[in-house]
Amino acid sequence: MSQGAAFAELDIRLDRTSSVPLYHQLATSIEQAITSGELAPGDRLENELSLTNRLGLSRPTARQAIQELVKKGLLVRKRGVGTQVVRSQFRRDERLSSLNEDLAKAGRVPSTRLLDFTVGPLADDVRDALDATGVTEGDFVTIRRLRLADDVPLAILTNYLPARFEIARSDVEDGLSLYGHLATLGVNLKIAHQRISARLMDDEEAGLLDSTPPAACLTVERTAYDDVGQFVELGRHVYQAAHYSIQSSLVV
Amino acid sequence: MSQGAAFAELDIRLDRTSSVPLYHQLATSIEQAITSGELAPGDRLENELSLTNRLGLSRPTARQAIQELVKKGLLVRKRGVGTQVVRSQFRRDERLSSLNEDLAKAGRVPSTRLLDFTVGPLADDVRDALDATGVTEGDFVTIRRLRLADDVPLAILTNYLPARFEIARSDVEDGLSLYGHLATLGVNLKIAHQRISARLMDDEEAGLLDSTPPAACLTVERTAYDDVGQFVELGRHVYQAAHYSIQSSLVV
Incomplete structure (x- = not known):
């Protein structure tokens, strides 16, 4: 390794007589x-x-x-x-938990940028996703946050909650935990149904996640209910796949 | 919709005076x-x-x-x-189950192309992934299969098993279930640890999965043990993300 250069000069030997490209x-x-x-x-x-x-x-x-x-x-x-x-992936247990708290437990320094906080009726595609919950009318709070770990962008989290929950912009700014705030309102999350898949990031997502397109993201769509069976939130999460994986154990 | 054309001609109205691109x-x-x-x-x-x-x-x-x-x-x-x-995604429950059987239960017609069946020592990257199991020496069977649902390529499944398991090429051809074959050998899978993430498909994967790069895939790496705690297999699965998602329920 050369100390002078800003990057390492590896000892690379190429065999030009080989059939390997x-x-x-x-x-x-x-x-x-x-x-x-x-x-x-x-x-x-x-x-x-x-x-x-x-x-x-x-x-x-x-x-x-x-x-x-x-x-x-x-x-x-x-x-x-x-x-x-690439830095090693943050391997997160598949649990109904706060990303912020999970990062802190893993010794990472979490931080947050609030991208959007609006109150109003749902867009059609969100309404469709909520059809099964029966809760699609009235105003919803939409919260969109960029979450970073050690200053590296890790995820774009979008949450939709009925506006009857008392949530202000200041409750979710500065890395405050949405689930933590819900707990102070007496809302205790009990069960969530989630769907994990993947797709290409769009250009805006790639910009936020500090990635050069084409880049892949891991997607999680989660519908959460509280301990009295009441719908609480729809979460749409886009994770920088290079830095994030979900781990779980399955028992027959 | 025009019946003559091989595709639908949608009724599309554009507003050239609008500021929307x-x-x-x-x-x-x-x-x-x-x-x-x-x-x-x-x-x-x-x-x-x-x-x-x-x-x-x-x-x-x-x-x-x-x-x-x-x-x-x-x-x-x-x-x-x-x-x-896109066809709707195959939403698969997160369980320790056979993809073949899960597809059949969902009313899809599964089929399989055996891409590789070899016996020999492990490659370095596979050995690294198995470090925690303590089982890295000796010969392993490597099985690589393309799995299709209704003739649409869905996943590339690669499995590594110690060669002491009696598995022949014919046991996994023609859509036969690997887990089913293991059961006939008296091997009962009990627990698996898995890690889910995403990345871009490489060109070979895109070819097999009938996708035009760049395309995203969902990846699952799974280490499975039987009911006496013995290591059985490492699975590395690459799913066509456009057609596949993993669903689960989380309880606090």
Whole structure:
């Protein structure tokens, strides 16, 4: 590793007589450096131009190698920073809990940016999602927050709650827990039904989650009820998949 | 809807005096046709060229509208077919069960293509994933299968099992259930630890899953043990996110 450069210069050996494509040899070398710990999470990768010049490769070859590792989830491209080794994923237990509190327990520093706080009738697609609950009329509070862990954007959380719950903008600003506030109102969450899937981030989401499109996100749609069976909230959560996974144990 | 065309010609009205961009007006019209059922899951969307000519739009405008709905997960581009309304997702309960059996129960017709069946030592990345199990030495059976539902590719399932289990290629061909075969060997799965995340498909995965890159997949890594606490298998599953979601209920 060169200390002078802002990135590590890996010892990469390419075999030009091999039938293995050069981009794949390069990708394998970088992957080994990550696996061995020579490149640690958060480390910057030598940039394309430097790899190209130093190893006598074409630019598309270097790019293809990096792209392969981005797809594998080992590297991540960041605007204004370059290509970095991904930080290890935050592995979160599948529970009905506050992301904020779960992050703090895991030794991460959570922070929040309130993106939207509005009160009004539901948009059609949200109304459709709530059809099964029977609670679609009247005003709803829509809260949209960006949640960060150690200053890295992790999730965009959108919650829809009937406006009869007393929630003010100040109750969910500055990383305050929505579930915590509901508890102070005497609302105790009891059960949630959730659906987990994935899709591509749209451009706005990618911007908020500090990702260069195309990028994949993990999506969770959750409908939560309190201990007297009353509908409390619909949550639509978009997680930066490179940094987040859900873990659970299944018993037969 | 015109019966002559291979796709529906929607009644789309654009307001050129509006400050709403034309691409967004077009996307909204198409989305309403999907929401209302005018366009049903599996229906082909009128192609870009036809939209362009019929509505007097530029090609980039039509493309941007379609792209917006692809990102929202409402449309899917398919090689050789065009743009289709996505079929509704297969919502699978989070249980330790056979995908084959779950599909059949849901009224889908499951089928399988065996992609790989090999016996040998583990690759480094698989060995790392199995570190916690203490079972990494000796030969392993690697089984890689493409699973389809109603002839639509749904998942690429890769399983790694110690070779001491008697598993032959013929035991997992033709849609036979791996878990079913294990049961005939007296191996009863009891508990699994799993981790759910998402990433972009690589080109090979996109090809197998009939998707045009960039496309997102839902990933599940599962380590399963039997009723005497013995390690049975590591599963690495890649699901076509447009067609698949995992549902569960959480209780406080």
